[in-house]
Amino acid sequence: MSTERIPGFCALCRSRCGCISVVEDGRLVAVEPDPTHPTGKSLCVKGRAAPELVYSPDRLLHPLRRTRPKGEPDAGWVRISWEEALDWTAEQMRTVAARHGPEAVAFAVTTAAGTAMSDGLAWVERLIRLFGSPNIIYAAELCGWHRDFATAYTFGTDIGTPDFARTGCLLLWGHNPSTSFLAQATAAAEAKSRGAALIVVDPRRAGLANRADQWLRVRPGTDGALALGLAGVMIAEGWYDREFIGDWSTGPFLVRDDTDRFLTATDLAGDGAPENYVAWDRVSARPVVYARRTAAFVGPISEPLLRGSVTCATPAGSVACRPAFDRFAELCLAYPPTRVERITGVPAAQVVETARLLWERRPVAYFHWTGLEQHTNATQTVRAISLLYALTGSFDAPGGNIRLSRPSVNDLAPLALLPDAQRQKALGYAERPLGPGRQGWVTARDVYRAILSGEPYPVRGLLGFGSNLLLSQPDTETARAALAQLEFLVYADLFLTPTAALADVVLPVASAWERQGLRVGFGLSQDGEVLGQVPGRSWRRGARRVRTPGSSASWPGAWAWASSSSAGTRTPATAMCSNPRGSRWRSCGQSGGACAYRSSRATGGTRSWPGTARRASRRQAAAWRSTPSASWSTGRRRSRSTSSRRRAR
Ligand code: SF4
Numbered sequence: 311m312s313t314e315r316i317p318g319f320c321a322l323c324r325s326r327c328g329c330i331s332v333v334e335d336g337r338l339v340a341v342e343p344d345p346t347h348p349t350g351k352s353l354c355v356k357g358r359a360a361p362e363l364v365y366s367p368d369r370l371l372h373p374l375r376r377t378r379p380k381g382e383p384d385a386g387w388v389r390i391s392w393e394e395a396l397d398w399t400a401e402q403m404r405t406v407a408a409r410h411g412p413e414a415v416a417f418a419v420t421t422a423a424g425t426a427m428s429d430g431l432a433w434v435e436r437l438i439r440l441f442g443s444p445n446i447i448y449a450a451e452l453c454g455w456h457r458d459f460a461t462a463y464t465f466g467t468d469i470g471t472p473d474f475a476r477t478g479c480l481l482l483w484g485h486n487p488s489t490s491f492l493a494q495a496t497a498a499a500e501a502k503s504r505g506a507a508l509i510v511v512d513p514r515r516a517g518l519a520n521r522a523d524q525w526l527r528v529r530p531g532t533d534g535a536l537a538l539g540l541a542g543v544m545i546a547e548g549w550y551d552r553e554f555i556g557d558w559s560t561g562p563f564l565v566r567d568d569t570d571r572f573l574t575a576t577d578l579a580g581d582g583a584p585e586n587y588v589a590w591d592r593v594s595a596r597p598v599v600y601a602r603r604t605a606a607f608v609g610p611i612s613e614p615l616l617r618g619s620v621t622c623a624t625p626a627g628s629v630a631c632r633p634a635f636d637r638f639a640e641l642c643l644a645y646p647p648t649r650v651e652r653i654t655g656v657p658a659a660q661v662v663e664t665a666r667l668l669w670e671r672r673p674v675a676y677f678h679w680t681g682l683e684q685h686t687n688a689t690q691t692v693r694a695i696s697l698l699y700a701l702t703g704s705f706d707a708p709g710g711n712i713r714l715s716r717p718s719v720n721d722l723a724p725l726a727l728l729p730d731a732q733r734q735k736a737l738g739y740a741e742r743p744l745g746p747g748r749q750g751w752v753t754a755r756d757v758y759r760a761i762l763s764g765e766p767y768p769v770r771g772l773l774g775f776g777s778n779l780l781l782s783q784p785d786t787e788t789a790r791a792a793l794a795q796l797e798f799l800v801y802a803d804l805f806l807t808p809t810a811a812l813a814d815v816v817l818p819v820a821s822a823w824e825r826q827g828l829r830v831g832f833g834l835s836q837d838g839e840v841l842g843q844v845p846g847r848s849w850r851r852g853a854r855r856v857r858t859p860g861s862s863a864s865w866p867g868a869w870a871w872a873s874s875s876s877a878g879t880r881t882p883a884t885a886m887c888s889n890p891r892g893s894r895w896r897s898c899g900q901s902g903g904a905c906a907y908r909s910s911r912a913t914g915g916t917r918s919w920p921g922t923a924r925r926a927s928r929r930q931a932a933a934w935r936s937t938p939s940a941s942w943s944t945g946r947r948r949s950r951s952t953s954s955r956r957r958a959r
Pocket residue numbers: 320321322323324325326327352353354355356357358490491492493
C-alpha cells in the first residue's frame with residue numbers, strides 16, 4: 311500500500327487551516343493538522359470529515375439537464391456532456407446579455423468565509439466582472455459587510471488582524487472563533503494562557519466565553535448601547551489615549567453648532583480650501599487649519615482641543631464650534647452604566663470593570679463577526695465599537711489590530727474590470743450608495759424584485775456557484791417564485807441542493823480536495839500572511855508552500871518550507887512572481903540579479919509592503935470617505951508604525 315502525506319490547507323472556511331492530506335493508494339483517508347503551518351495547529355470536525363465529503367454517495371458527478379417543466383416534482387434529469395452543458399450555459403448568457411445587457415444576468419456566489427469557495431472566489435468574480443454583470447448575490451450584507459466596511463467608514467480600512475502574540479487584552483464581540491475561525495481560537499487561547507485579559511461579549515456562554523475575565527451577557531441587538539456606555543465610562547474616567555485621538559483621528563476637528571458640519575478653511579477665510587478642516591490649539595487659543603491632502607496641520611499646534619466649545623471668527627461673523635470628539639463624548643455620557651444595564655442587561659458594575667480592563671490591560675486587540683452583523687442596526691453598532699476601540703489607542707499598534715504585510719501579487723478580480731457605468735447599475739445601488747452595491751454585491755431581495763417586477767430593470771438569467779438561496783437567504787417562497795420565472799438558471803454545486811434542483815442545468819463541482827489549491831496569504835499572523843501556496847502536484851490539493859516576496863526570508867531566492875515530495879525532503883520551490891511579462895504564478899526561471907523585474911521592484915517598485923500599504927490605505931480611505939459630517943472617526947491616514955505623527959510636521 312502506498313501512502314502519501316500531502317501538505318496543503320483546508321479551504322472549507324476562512325480559517326484556512328494548514329493540514330496534511332493522507333492518501334492511501336490514491337484515496338483520501340484522513341486530513342490531519344499540520345503544526346508547522348501558521349494556521350495548522352488544529353482542525354475542526356468539518357475539516358477532519360473531508361473524506362466523507364469527498365466520497366459522499368450523494369455527490370453530483372455529471373452535468374445534468376432538466377427535461378420536465380419547472381414545478382413538476384420530477385425534473386426528469388438527464389446526464390449531458392460537459393461540452394453540452396457549458397455551451398448551453400454560455401449561449402444563454404450571451405443571448406440575454408445581447409438583448410438586455412450583461413446586468414440582466416445575476417450571479418449567486420456562496421460565502422468564502424464558511425465554504426470551499428475560499429480559494430476560488432477570485433476566479434469566479436473575475437468571470438463575472440469580465441462578463442460585465444454588477445449583480446452578485448454574495449450575502450456580504452448578512453455577515454461580512456459590517457466587519458470590513460463599517461470599520462472602513464470609521465477607520466478607513468477593514469478591522470485588521472488582531473495581534474494575538476503581543477496583545478495585553480483581547481476583546482471578542484459577537485464572535486465565537488471556536489466554531490467559526492479555528493486558527494483564531496487557538497491563537498486566542500494561547501494569548502489567554504500567556505496572561506492576556508479576555509473579554510467576551512455574547513448572549514451565550516460559548517467557547518472562549520468560558521475562560522473570559524469578563525463575559526458580558528448582552529441582550530441581543532443592544533450592543534450599540536453597550537459600546538457607547540463603555541466609551542462613556544472611559545471618557546468620564548479619563549481612560550482614553552488623548553495623543554492617539556489628537557494625532558490620528560478627526561476628533562479634534564471643529565464642528566459648527568449652527569450647521570452640524572465641520573468648520574472648513576473656507577469658513578475661516580474665504581480663500582481657504584473647502585476640503586480642509588480646522589482644529590483649535592488649546593495652548594495658543596487659536597484655530598489651526600488641517601490640510602487633508604498632506605495629512606498635516608498647516609502651522610504649529612501644541613495641543614489640539616478635544617473637549618469644550620470655542621468661538622471662531624469668520625468673515626460671516628462668529629461661529630460657535632465644538633471638537634467632533636466632544637460631541638462623541640456627549641453622546642457616550644448619555645449612556646451611564648445604570649442606563650446601559652437597563653437596555654442591555656449587563657450589570658452596571660460589570661460595564662465599569664470592563665472599561666477599566668480595556669484601559670489598564672492595553673494594548674487591546676479585538677474582533678467581531680456575525681453575532682453583531684445579523685441585526686438591522688449592525689453598521690452603526692460596529693461604528694460605535696470601532697470608536698470605543700479607538701479610545702484605547704491600540705489600532706495599528708503592536709498588540710492591537712494591525713495591518714499585515716501582504717505579498718505583492720496581481721489582483722485576479724479588481725473592481726476596475728467592471729466599467730464604471732456597469733458598476734452603477736448594481737441593483738440597490740441607488741437606494742444604498744454606500745452599501746454593498748459599491749462592490750457589485752447585491753441583496754437577494756433586490757434580485758427577486760427585478761425578476762418578478764422588472765424593477766428597476768429585468769433580470770432574466772442566474773448562475774449560482776454553491777449558494778443555496780432557498781436556505782441561505784430570507785423569503786424562501788419569493789425566491790422560489792422568482793427563480794421559476796427566469797429564462798435560464800444554472801447551478802454549480804457539490805450536491806443537488808433545493809435551489810440547484812430548480813435549475814435548468816446543474817454542474818457538478820470538484821471538492822476542495824479534488825483540485826489544486828492556490829492561496830496567497832493565510833492571515834492570522836505575519837508568518838501566515840507572507841506564505842503562499844502554489845500548485846505543485848497533479849493530485850488533489852498537493853501544493854508547494856513558498857515564502858513570498860516581502861517576507862523576512864531573503865528575496866530573491868525564496869525557499870520551500872514544506873516539501874512537495876512524498877519522501878518529505880525539503881526541496882527548493884519556485885518563488886511566486888507577479889511579473890506581468892512572465893507566467894502568472896511562476897517566476898520566469900531567471901534567478902538573482904538576472905530578473906530585471908525583481909530588481910526594479912526591489913529598488914522602489916511596488917514590492918515593499920509599507921509603501922504599498924500606505925498607498926493602498928490612502929486610496930481606500932479616499933474611496934470610502936463619505937460626505938464630511940459631524941461624526942467622529944479615526945480617519946487613519948498613514949501607518950503609525952512607519953510615519954511620524956501628523957502634528958509634528
Ligand atoms: S476551521 Fe475551517 S479551515 Fe479549519 S479545519 Fe475547520 S473548516 Fe477547515
